[in-house]
Amino acid sequence: MPHLTVENLRVGYIPGIDILQGLSLEVKPGKITGIIGPNGAGKSTLLKAVFGFLVPHEGTMLFNGTPIQGQSPAEIKKQGISYIPQGANNFPFLPVKENLLLGCWTFRKDKARIEQVIEETYELFPALAKKHRQRAGMLSGGEAKMLSIAKELVTSPTLAMVDEPSAGLSPIITDYVYEFLAKKRDEGLTILIVDQNIQKAVEYSEYLYMFEMGMVKMEGDQHVFSDHIREIIRDSLVGEDE
Numbered sequence: 001m002p003h004l005t006v007e008n009l010r011v012g013y014i015p016g017i018d019i020l021q022g023l024s025l026e027v028k029p030g031k032i033t034g035i036i037g038p039n040g041a042g043k044s045t046l047l048k049a050v051f052g053f054l055v056p057h058e059g060t061m062l063f064n065g066t067p068i069q070g071q072s073p074a075e076i077k078k079q080g081i082s083y084i085p086q087g088a089n090n091f092p093f094l095p096v097k098e099n100l101l102l103g104c105w106t107f108r109k110d111k112a113r114i115e116q117v118i119e120e121t122y123e124l125f126p127a128l129a130k131k132h133r134q135r136a137g138m139l140s141g142g143e144a145k146m147l148s149i150a151k152e153l154v155t156s157p158t159l160a161m162v163d164e165p166s167a168g169l170s171p172i173i174t175d176y177v178y179e180f181l182a183k184k185r186d187e188g189l190t191i192l193i194v195d196q197n198i199q200k201a202v203e204y205s206e207y208l209y210m211f212e213m214g215m216v217k218m219e220g221d222q223h224v225f226s227d228h229i230r231e232i233i234r235d236s237l238v239g240e241d242e
């Protein structure tokens, strides 16, 4: 089972400036781990660092016991980690199906496997099946988010990192996306989500971390957060006003 540990991570965008200030966390196998926290806290920076887009100034990241810091995104993806960035991350001028096929790039010669995963994707997301010839740029916000998740999952990752699964989506579509992620978790996928939607993140994550200014401000099991959800939401709103 996939297991990610991050130890004393210092990483940023400019040499000498750390956005994450010696951050440690763990993504437990077979569970949904959630990260919440205000704008600019470093949530997306963590995902980018795990996926190899940023090279740590200090610290270690172990995936199944193997150090992954310093590896390229392609090498990290090969080990079973998928990254679904903030916003819809599709090729807007290409049809839905072409987007999915590009997701299958790493096994592009395996026609049977491609056919099978595309079939499975259409079963999971009938809306995408119906619009498979439409350009991705013409999809609704919810459909676009589903396509961006689906086209990363075609490689059958063992760990999926999803940045803001609910941003810009209606409550009904948000529920749909979360229910989908929970189903995948039940099937064995380990998931790390980042969400500004504290309510949803707490509802679905078995363990959570709250980031503030590049550090872990609070961590604990779901109930630790759900027991204090009102205060947590209030504090995050007060924080934004300051």
Ligand SMILES: Nc1ncnc2c1ncn2[C@@H]1O[C@H](COP(=O)(O)OP(=O)(O)OP(=O)(O)O)[C@@H](O)[C@H]1O
Binding pocket: 013, 019, 037, 038, 039, 040, 041, 042, 043, 044, 045, 046, 196
């Ligand atoms: N490409 C970049 N170049 C330089 N600084 C950046 C870059 N991306 C983010 N930052 C800075 O890093 C800090 C953390 O940003 P990050 O995107 O990780 O925050 P976040 O917690 O994901 O916030 P949000 O909830 O708004 O998505 C911010 O101060 C931001 O200005």
Ligand SMILES: [Mg+2]
Binding pocket: 043, 044, 045, 086, 163
């Ligand atoms: Mg972010």
